[in-house]
Amino acid sequence: MIAGVTRELRAEAERANERRVLALAGDRDRGIDAAYDAVEAAGIVSDDVSIVSTREGFRFEEHRPRHADELLGRTREAVILDCHEQFVPNALGRAVGAVDGGGLLILLTPALDDWPGIRDRFDDSLAVPPYRVDDVTGRFRERLASTLRTHPGVALGALGDDPDGDVLERDGLTGAGRGTDTGTRPTEADGDAAAGPSAPPDARFPAAAYAACRTDDQSRALRAFEALADPESAVVVESDRGRGKSSAAGLAAGALALGGDDVLVTAPGFRNAAEVFARARELIEGEADGERGGVDRDDRTGDATDRDLRTPAGGRVRFLPPAAAAEAAGEADTAVVDEAAALPVRLLEGFLDAPSVAFCTTVHGYEGAGRGFAVRFRERLLDSRFAVRDVRLDEPIRYARNDPVEAWASRALLLDARPAVDEAVADATVDDATYRALDPADLLADETLLGEAFGLLVAAHYRTEPNDLARLLDAPNLVARALVADGRVVAVALLAREGGLDAATRREMYEGERVRGNMVPDVLTSQLRDEAAAGPRGLRTVRIATHHALRDAGFGSRLLDEVHAEFGDDGAGDGGDRVDYFSVGYGATPRLLRFWRRAGYRTAHLSTTRNDASGEHSAVMLRPVTAAGRDLLDRHAAAFRDRERDGLSDAHRDVDPDVVRGALRACAAPVAVDLTETEWRSVVGASVGPGMYDSAPGAFRDLALAALIEGGDAADLDDREERLLVRKVLQGRPWESVADDLGFVSTSACRRALGDAAAPLVERYGTEFALAERERFTDD
Numbered sequence: 001m002i003a004g005v006t007r008e009l010r011a012e013a014e015r016a017n018e019r020r021v022l023a024l025a026g027d028r029d030r031g032i033d034a035a036y037d038a039v040e041a042a043g044i045v046s047d048d049v050s051i052v053s054t055r056e057g058f059r060f061e062e063h064r065p066r067h068a069d070e071l072l073g074r075t076r077e078a079v080i081l082d083c084h085e086q087f088v089p090n091a092l093g094r095a096v097g098a099v100d101g102g103g104l105l106i107l108l109t110p111a112l113d114d115w116p117g118i119r120d121r122f123d124d125s126l127a128v129p130p131y132r133v134d135d136v137t138g139r140f141r142e143r144l145a146s147t148l149r150t151h152p153g154v155a156l157g158a159l160g161d162d163p164d165g166d167v168l169e170r171d172g173l174t175g176a177g178r179g180t181d182t183g184t185r186p187t188e189a190d191g192d193a194a195a196g197p198s199a200p201p202d203a204r205f206p207a208a209a210y211a212a213c214r215t216d217d218q219s220r221a222l223r224a225f226e227a228l229a230d231p232e233s234a235v236v237v238e239s240d241r242g243r244g245k246s247s248a249a250g251l252a253a254g255a256l257a258l259g260g261d262d263v264l265v266t267a268p269g270f271r272n273a274a275e276v277f278a279r280a281r282e283l284i285e286g287e288a289d290g291e292r293g294g295v296d297r298d299d300r301t302g303d304a305t306d307r308d309l310r311t312p313a314g315g316r317v318r319f320l321p322p323a324a325a326a327e328a329a330g331e332a333d334t335a336v337v338d339e340a341a342a343l344p345v346r347l348l349e350g351f352l353d354a355p356s357v358a359f360c361t362t363v364h365g366y367e368g369a370g371r372g373f374a375v376r377f378r379e380r381l382l383d384s385r386f387a388v389r390d391v392r393l394d395e396p397i398r399y400a401r402n403d404p405v406e407a408w409a410s411r412a413l414l415l416d417a418r419p420a421v422d423e424a425v426a427d428a429t430v431d432d433a434t435y436r437a438l439d440p441a442d443l444l445a446d447e448t449l450l451g452e453a454f455g456l457l458v459a460a461h462y463r464t465e466p467n468d469l470a471r472l473l474d475a476p477n478l479v480a481r482a483l484v485a486d487g488r489v490v491a492v493a494l495l496a497r498e499g500g501l502d503a504a505t506r507r508e509m510y511e512g513e514r515v516r517g518n519m520v521p522d523v524l525t526s527q528l529r530d531e532a533a534a535g536p537r538g539l540r541t542v543r544i545a546t547h548h549a550l551r552d553a554g555f556g557s558r559l560l561d562e563v564h565a566e567f568g569d570d571g572a573g574d575g576g577d578r579v580d581y582f583s584v585g586y587g588a589t590p591r592l593l594r595f596w597r598r599a600g601y602r603t604a605h606l607s608t609t610r611n612d613a614s615g616e617h618s619a620v621m622l623r624p625v626t627a628a629g630r631d632l633l634d635r636h637a638a639a640f641r642d643r644e645r646d647g648l649s650d651a652h653r654d655v656d657p658d659v660v661r662g663a664l665r666a667c668a669a670p671v672a673v674d675l676t677e678t679e680w681r682s683v684v685g686a687s688v689g690p691g692m693y694d695s696a697p698g699a700f701r702d703l704a705l706a707a708l709i710e711g712g713d714a715a716d717l718d719d720r721e722e723r724l725l726v727r728k729v730l731q732g733r734p735w736e737s738v739a740d741d742l743g744f745v746s747t748s749a750c751r752r753a754l755g756d757a758a759a760p761l762v763e764r765y766g767t768e769f770a771l772a773e774r775e776r777f778t779d780d
């Protein structure tokens with residue numbers, strides 16, 4: 001029975017150049033046997049099959065569910081995803097992506113009615129302490145099962161105790177490719193690897209690069225990339241998932257390197273750029289064949305050579321993480337930024353130092369993230385010295401346009417989740433918006449609500465993946481809240497309960513053992529050495545986002561106010577839901593620091609290292625509710641203040657002065673200024689007399705710290721004076737670099753400015769002695 005339908009499915013898939021799903025629900029061993037039968041019935045050889053499973057010993061290429069990323073950039077005739085024992089939603093995304101047009105995705109699942117009730121090893125990972133795996137729910141699977149039951153292109157077999165008991169619930173056939181219905185058949189334009197588009201007559205890239213293109217769209221992109229050989233050229237490539245933009249970029253990078261260029265490639269992670277490197281390598285190896293070995297391989301450095309391809313002409317294709325690549329862009333001949341929309345605009349600007357540059361972005365899907373690229377950075381690019389070429393890729397590479405499995409996967413994993421369209425929210429006002437809980441049950445019942453809320457979370461943050469959808473629906477420690485206007489989601493916050501851990505778990509954490517979730521308690525306990533920190537109960541904002549059309553209008557602040565009221569300030573009577581403190585951890589920018597400070601959050605930590613992708617230092621902030629929360633903040637505010645006194649001239653020496661100002665301004669621990677008379681003589685002398693900063697740097701440091709923490713009108717300093725205090729006094733940088741950085745005409749002008757900045761500090765913090773000392777100079 002299964003074999004029969006598989007043959008038909010496969011035939012239809014091949015005719016239409018589409019994919020099909022065969023879901024085999026029931027006993028695992030029976031499922032595995034049935035999958036072997038299905039592969040055979042479909043006439044697919046074992047070499048063209050991959051299986052993702054926790055088990056081993058199959059006749060196919062094997063991957064573990066947690067390592068399904070290995071399938072990235074692979075194409076298979078069939079992929080079998082064994083969903084028993086450990087069902088990882090990310091692995092489903094990878095498995096679908098690896099199946100070629102004409103191929104099959106075979107899912108082995110428990111009986112669909114039972115599946116939502118079964119807890120597996122993935123659920124263990126959602127059971128963040130103090131929650132247990134029984135607290136995890138099965139809504140993601142419930143939703144997935146319902147798509148399997150209803151979506152076109154999915155065949156569903158319920159397995160019996162033996163093959164005779166198998167029941168075919170749906171055959172998954174759509175009728176595509178039959179009779180006159182040729183709308184979805186492969187067209188000439190779908191191309192074929194062997195006979196790809198040919199090179200234009202005056203092509204600058206090798207013919208092999210054009211021959212490797214699978215669609216006309218791709219060869220148009222390649223043609224546009226040729227411009228990168230000329231300085232001052234920028235190419236922007238936009239496409240949906242699976243259109244081959246990374247491959248086209250890889251072919252271009254390889255071709256440029258074959259011509260002797262140094263091509264610098266970056267992406268949020270190397271795995272995003274894996275496709276770029278795979279295509280570049282193929283081209284380089286093919287073209288360099290018979291010359292001089294092609295790609296250099298260095299056995300000693302292993303991995304590194306995958307990220308640094310060399311050509312006989314002295315060219316290279318090399319990978320660097322975004323922050324490092326932005327720094328190095330000026331030294332390369334061409335920079336290629338893949339998944340550019342996932343990077344902050346500030347980093348993207350660094351790439352404008354490259355002689356020529358390509359930006360590739362996914363328009364929809366998880367990688368498509370920030371509107372920063374679409375809006376702000378594009379303007380910046382148009383104003384730059386570059387001649388900009390735009391290319392858009394629409395034609396799917398490996399399957400026909402109407403592939404039903406693409407539609408099914410988009411739906412099941414919400415790959416196409418998007419915030420409400422701008423027009424729908426244009427008239428929303430803060431006062432009219434309604435605060436509401438996004439309970440998983442409500443989200444499951446309302447696809448529009450789910451799509452808009454998840455879409456907003458995705459759009460505001462590039463690191464979203466199918467596992468996050470499962471967390472939103474099933475993880476016991478997460479809650480979501482939103483502001484809704486006219487039924488549309490205009491702002492959303494994803495919140496995680498943290499802390500409340502027992503003494504044994506706290507000790508484990510203190511001793512360095514990894515405790516899942518609990519990000520803020522973990523930082524405070526293991527990094528900042530506070531064994532009691534994981535006791536109080538916190539609510540961390542994992543993510544918050546306002547619809548891009550409504551930013552800066554107060555929605556974000558209002559949403560936080562409501563959350564504070566519900567779980568803190570007014571939450572006492574609410575079923576014991578009141579937390580001891582609210583918290584947040586995020587890549588610190590001056591504006592975000594201000595946003596959180598205004599919402600009542602105070603700094604506990606600023607990380608010493610920068611995040612690879614965003615290039616920012618992470619800030620951890622707390623907003624206490626109860627006495628226990630206040631104790632926690634008091635300890636960590638004081639520790640932060642004391643740490644920064646020395647850390648700013650050490651690990652934090654390069655942090656942006658506005659980030660330092662923002663983090664200190666949000667510090668809740670005041671500085672007691674207690675200087676000796678000798679020190680006051682130096683400070684007063686530097687401000688109004690003949691003294692110098694260098695005679696009492698420690699005194700200046702205390703004053704600067706006090707003034708920046710107290711902030712505002714306390715000591716009447718302007719922005720540049722505050723930056724000067726950070727750069728010179730706290731970060732201890734050389735006069736030349738400070739003068740240069742802050743735009744002073746000379747180092748002596750810079751020194752004088754520091755003297756001037758000391759005057760309001762004497763006024764604010766000076767002792768009687770200091771003020772009398774000042775009189776000596778100002779009385780004349």
Ligand SMILES: CC(=O)SCCNC(=O)CCNC(=O)[C@H](O)C(C)(C)COP(=O)(O)OP(=O)(O)OC[C@H]1O[C@@H](n2cnc3c(N)ncnc32)[C@H](O)[C@@H]1OP(=O)(O)O
Pocket residue numbers: 460461541542543544545546547550551552553554555556557558584585586587589591592594595596
């Ligand atoms: C844990 C985390 O999620 S931290 C990351 C926060 N999320 C994001 O960065 C996603 C993109 N940004 C957004 O969605 C919004 O800009 C939010 C959530 C940061 C703020 O929401 P809004 O509704 O715009 O905030 P609201 O109008 O209440 O307050 C405005 C303040 O927010 C901050 N803010 C506003 N826009 C931005 C922005 N693009 N980037 C950083 N901060 C911003 C500023 O402090 C601003 O005050 P200012 O105009 O005086 O500088």
